[in-house]
Amino acid sequence: MNQQASSASxxxxxxxxxxxxxxxxxxxGVDILAVREIRGWTPVTRIPQAPDYVLGVLNLxxxxxxxxxxxLRFGLAxxxxxxxxxxxxxxxxxxxxxxxxDAVSDVVEVAPGDVRPVPDMGxxxxxxxxxxxxxxxxxxxxxLDVDRLLQPQDAQMLxxxxxxxxxxxxx
Amino acid sequence: MxxxxxxxxxxxxxEESLDGLDAMEQALLALDEGAEDPExxxxxxxxxxxxxxxxxxxxxxxxxxxxxxxxxxxxxxxxGRRPMAKAVVELLLRSGDTVRxxxxxxxxxxxxxxxxxxxxxxxxxxxxxxxxxxxxxxAKAAAPxxxxxxxxxxxxxxxxxxxxxNDPARMFRELEALGPLAVTCDASKLPALAEMDxxxxxxxxxxxxxxxxxxxxxxxxFDWVDGDCDLTVTPRIAAPAPVAEVVAAAPxxxxxxxxxxxxxxxxxxxxxxxxxxxxxxxxxxxxLVITQSMLSQFNDGVDASQLEMLRHGLAQLGRHTxxxxxxxxxxxxxxxxxxxxxxxxxxxxxxxxxxKKVVLDMRGETTELDKTxxxxxxxxxxxxxxxxxxxxxxxxxxxxxxxxGDTGTLRLEAFHRGGSIVVEVADNGAGLNRDAIVAxxxxxxxxxxxxxxxxxxxxxxxxxxxxxxxxxxxxLSGRGVGMDVxxxxxxDLGGTxxxxxxxxxxxxxxxxxxxxxxxxxxxxxxxxxxxxIVPLVSIIxxxxxxxxxxRSVAGGGELFRFxxxxxxxxxxxxxxxxxGQRRAVDEGIVIVVEGEGxxxxxxxxxxxxxxxxxxxxxxxxxxxxxxxxxxxxLADGSVALIAxxxxxxxMQARRKAA
Numbered sequence: 091m092n093q094q095a096s097s098a099s100x101x102x103x104x105x106x107x108x109x110x111x112x113x114x115x116x117x118x119g120v121d122i123l124a125v126r127e128i129r130g131w132t133p134v135t136r137i138p139q140a141p142d143y144v145l146g147v148l149n150l151x152x153x154x155x156x157x158x159x160x161x162l163r164f165g166l167a168x169x170x171x172x173x174x175x176x177x178x179x180x181x182x183x184x185x186x187x188x189x190x191x192d193a194v195s196d197v198v199e200v201a202p203g204d205v206r207p208v209p210d211m212g213x214x215x216x217x218x219x220x221x222x223x224x225x226x227x228x229x230x231x232x233x234l235d236v237d238r239l240l241q242p243q244d245a246q247m248l249x250x251x252x253x254x255x256x257x258x259x260x261x
Numbered sequence: 262m263x264x265x266x267x268x269x270x271x272x273x274x275x276e277e278s279l280d281g282l283d284a285m286e287q288a289l290l291a292l293d294e295g296a297e298d299p300e301x302x303x304x305x306x307x308x309x310x311x312x313x314x315x316x317x318x319x320x321x322x323x324x325x326x327x328x329x330x331x332x333x334x335x336x337x338x339x340x341g342r343r344p345m346a347k348a349v350v351e352l353l354l355r356s357g358d359t360v361r362x363x364x365x366x367x368x369x370x371x372x373x374x375x376x377x378x379x380x381x382x383x384x385x386x387x388x389x390x391x392x393x394x395x396x397x398x399x400a401k402a403a404a405p406x407x408x409x410x411x412x413x414x415x416x417x418x419x420x421x422x423x424x425x426x427n428d429p430a431r432m433f434r435e436l437e438a439l440g441p442l443a444v445t446c447d448a449s450k451l452p453a454l455a456e457m458d459x460x461x462x463x464x465x466x467x468x469x470x471x472x473x474x475x476x477x478x479x480x481x482x483f484d485w486v487d488g489d490c491d492l493t494v495t496p497r498i499a500a501p502a503p504v505a506e507v508v509a510a511a512p513x514x515x516x517x518x519x520x521x522x523x524x525x526x527x528x529x530x531x532x533x534x535x536x537x538x539x540x541x542x543x544x545x546x547x548x549l550v551i552t553q554s555m556l557s558q559f560n561d562g563v564d565a566s567q568l569e570m571l572r573h574g575l576a577q578l579g580r581h582t583x584x585x586x587x588x589x590x591x592x593x594x595x596x597x598x599x600x601x602x603x604x605x606x607x608x609x610x611x612x613x614x615x616x617k618k619v620v621l622d623m624r625g626e627t628t629e630l631d632k633t634x635x636x637x638x639x640x641x642x643x644x645x646x647x648x649x650x651x652x653x654x655x656x657x658x659x660x661x662x663x664x665x666g667d668t669g670t671l672r673l674e675a676f677h678r679g680g681s682i683v684v685e686v687a688d689n690g691a692g693l694n695r696d697a698i699v700a701x702x703x704x705x706x707x708x709x710x711x712x713x714x715x716x717x718x719x720x721x722x723x724x725x726x727x728x729x730x731x732x733x734x735x736x737l738s739g740r741g742v743g744m745d746v747x748x749x750x751x752x753d754l755g756g757t758x759x760x761x762x763x764x765x766x767x768x769x770x771x772x773x774x775x776x777x778x779x780x781x782x783x784x785x786x787x788x789x790x791x792x793x794i795v796p797l798v799s800i801i802x803x804x805x806x807x808x809x810x811x812r813s814v815a816g817g818g819e820l821f822r823f824x825x826x827x828x829x830x831x832x833x834x835x836x837x838x839x840x841g842q843r844r845a846v847d848e849g850i851v852i853v854v855e856g857e858g859x860x861x862x863x864x865x866x867x868x869x870x871x872x873x874x875x876x877x878x879x880x881x882x883x884x885x886x887x888x889x890x891x892x893x894x895l896a897d898g899s900v901a902l903i904a905x906x907x908x909x910x911x912m913q914a915r916r917k918a919a
Binding site (some may be wrong): 133134135136137138139140143146147148149151152153154155156185186187 | 901
């Protein structure tokens with residue numbers, strides 16, 4: 091195992107590809123290996139007791155897939171959805187969910203050496219959801235840590251929900 | 262990577278071993294009842310043998326060591342050196358349980374040898390005569406190969422061996438070249454001369470090779486017949502050495518034999534399929550159903566000349582879709598025998614423990630049920646069976662005094678009725694004691710008086726939560742220990758439980774279950790701007806409520822009069838936080854539903870219709886949502902959520918308590 095790890099680090103790592111999406115004036119990168127498909131915005135079915143950024147669920151060829159609004163997730167104001175508004179379906183740890191963004195723009199290649207840590211620069215976005223930042227032809231791209239989008243507070247909420255369904259405690 | 266990663270086969274080994282253990286247990290139970298079928302003995306032997314081989318191959322040495330001794334014991338029985346006594350059956354049944362435990366420990370990466378298994382191993386070893394005892398005592402030390410004094414070889418060709426041109430005598434000569442050889446022939450399988458087929462082999466041999474030859478050399482002799490015989494090669498070791506090591510070296514000879522297991526053959530008509538694959542298939546078919554209903558909406562807007570063709574095509578599509586759906590659903594269906602099979606053992610052990618005489622009568626074992634339902638119905642059934650034997654059936658002397666035979670009967674039966682599966686657990690015991698139950702219920706404040714209550718209503722009382730935890734100590738027939746749990750489990754599956762009891766002659770529990778959980782019949786209802794589905798099984802009826810039958814209660818709750826009861830109104834609009842217009846109580850519909858024995862009224866804006874819903878999981882990609890049991894896809898492709906009636910009842914209870 092150790093041997094493998096060291097030999098892997100000796101090799102030059104391959105560049106990763108990112109799908110860049112727009113959110114206001116900022117550009118974000120989503121690891122392209124996580125992206126399943128890109129679809130136009132369609133209305134979703136609201137779910138009770140969901141956090142506000144979870145818009146609801148949609149039918150993705152028979153699977154029930156939650157959709158979250160990236161703006162709301164980052165605490166920004168919600169924008170009108172337009173013709174360019176898209177839902178990017180991603181798959182992380184075997185779970186699929188949709189991320190609503192203003193538009194998709196590009197696919198960029200990023201060498202591992204070009205990823206820099208995110209400075210705590212008081213951006214609109216909590217650095218918790220970012221893996222790093224990189225520059226692509228003068229543009230700054232913030233690399234999203236996709237698996238965290240549906241996580242932190244949700245885990246707590248889930249626990250709270252489970253605790254409250256325990257009728258025994260009440261009866 | 263030069264070594265093959267064996268871990269990928271672990272799951273298959275585990276499943277096969279569990280199947281083997283099941284087959285072994287069934288055979289042992291049959292033997293216990295006096296069946297003298299040598300094939301049953303062989304089944305037990307082969308199960309132990311293939312588990313041993315598999316365990317050794319995959320490095321579960323503790324399991325291999327244990328099963329090795331069990332196999333030796335069975336071998337003695339098989340070769341007629343030991344009668345199949347009750348004590349042997351008993352010990353082997355316990356061994357089977359232990360192996361099951363050891364396997365599950367091994368699969369989670371823990372050491373499988375526990376104090377318990379070691380104790381049982383000692384018992385087994387003590388029973389097995391001869392050389393096997395010594396090595397077992399020490400399980401861990403490394404095996405010094407030079408300590409091998411010689412080899413014990415058990416060799417029994419399958420009956421067709423001679424037809425492939427192999428000659429045991431020639432192989433024995435080869436063995437003799439390795440060292441001094443003693444050959445004992447086992448002619449016990451030899452049939453009468455008249456029935457003998459000259460081309461079949463009926464003999465088995467035990468060979469004793471007194472030379473420290475290499476294992477490869479010894480096994481090499483049998484290379485040509487590998488898979489065409491039962492072969493065990495056991496080294497005789499001077500100093501006590503680990504069986505574990507010894508067995509670990511044997512897999513080459515042992516593993517391929519699993520294929521010849523009759524249990525495996527009888528299952529060759531079925532295929533083990535990953536449930537994920539089936540789920541995908543079901544999804545696709547569900548999708549097809551939706552497409553079909555989508556297409557059917559085009560019925561009206563098409564050029565008249567094409568209309569007939571379109572209609573014809575649609576009808577065909579509809580029929581095919583339905584058939585496809587049915588056949589795909591059937592992949593999930595398994596015979597209920599997979600659940601029933603555990604009961605002979607359970608009944609036997611319980612009867613023995615309680616000194617009662619019980620005959621188990623199982624019927625309809627081939628009745629098929631959805632796998633998910635099967636998995637969840639096991640525990641409630643165990644509960645009912647245990648109760649029937651413990652409390653339902655009387656002691657033999659009491660039965661005789663009551664003019665019945667001293668042996669009680671427990672009937673376990675499954676059959677189809679309409680679109681449901683019915684499972685009955687019936688005993689011919691004392692029946693429920695009505696007076697005792699009524700007394701108990703009055704004491705616990707559940708009812709005021711038993712007068713005018715039907716027998717069914719009285720019997721129903723035992724389903725009340727906590728009803729008889731105390732009753733178990735009284736003279737009450739004791740039914741009801743955890744009966745509330747049984748009912749809750751069955752209701753979670755969308756089923757019902759009913760009791761029929763005749764004092765003095767027995768009690769019957771009737772469980773009615775839906776064929777599958779994957780499709781439900783539901784009522785679609787509009788709530789605000791949204792659509793929800795309420796499962797039909799939990800609906801009592803839908804009523805329009807007049808304002809003058811509604812009472813407000815302190816704390817904001819509303820009750821309405823339904824027949825002779827006041828039921829709480831649960832506004833789905835508020836519970837689910839819907840957008841739209843909140844309506845007055847007489848502008849909508851109240852759906853009276855029942856969950857966990859409690860009725861509430863769900864207030865919705867309007868009823869849209871009734872439809873079948875293919876149930877989809879919300880949790881697969883999202884998480885559990887209180888009050889929602891899942892989702893489904895409507896004809897227009899959009900998602901609708903399915904209300905979880907039990908969850909809503911609990912929410913209401915919580916609100917009341919708060």
